[in-house]
Amino acid sequence: MRSAASPSARTPIATRAGGFPDPRAGERLPLARCRVLVEQAYRWFEAPGPDPAGPPPLVTDGRGRRHACGSRAAIKLPLWARTRAIVLHECAHGMAD
Numbered sequence: 001m002r003s004a005a006s007p008s009a010r011t012p013i014a015t016r017a018g019g020f021p022d023p024r025a026g027e028r029l030p031l032a033r034c035r036v037l038v039e040q041a042y043r044w045f046e047a048p049g050p051d052p053a054g055p056p057p058l059v060t061d062g063r064g065r066r067h068a069c070g071s072r073a074a075i076k077l078p079l080w081a082r083t084r085a086i087v088l089h090e091c092a093h094g095m096a097d
Contacts, residue, residue, distance in 0.1 A: 023085035034077055034087050035059045041091040057094050072097040 029037070042056040058074045068081035070090025077087065 021085075023083060023089065024080060026083035026085055028079070029082045029084065029087070031059065031061055031077070031082065034075075034082055037084065037087050038075060038091055041088060042095075045091075045095050057091075070094050 038059050039056045057070065057072060060074060060076050062068060062076035062078040062081065065076055065078045068078060068086055068090055069076050070093035072094040075087070075090045075094065077090070081087075081090075
C-alpha cells in the first residue's frame with residue numbers, strides 16, 4: 001500500500017544538494033529576451049577593449065536538443081534552458097573561446 005507523499009515531496013526544490021541554487025529554477029524567458037540578454041552580456045564583456053570581436057552569437061531555439069550549448073558562433077537553447085542563469089552560462093563558453 002502506498003503512503004501519501006508529504007507536501008514538501010510534491011513541491012519543486014529550488015536548490016541542489018549542498019544548498020547551491022538550481023539554475024533551471026528561474027523565470028523562463030522567451031527566445032527574444034534570451035537574444036537581448038546575450039547581446040547585453042557580449043556588449044558588457046567587449047566594452048573595455050578597443051576592438052569589438054563582432055556581433056554576438058546567433059541564438060537559436062535548440063529544438064530537438066537535450067542540452068544547451070554555447071560558443072562564440074552560436075548559442076542553442078532548448079525550452080528548459082531559457083533562464084537567465086543558463087543563458088549567461090552559455091555566453092561564458094563563447095567568451096572563453
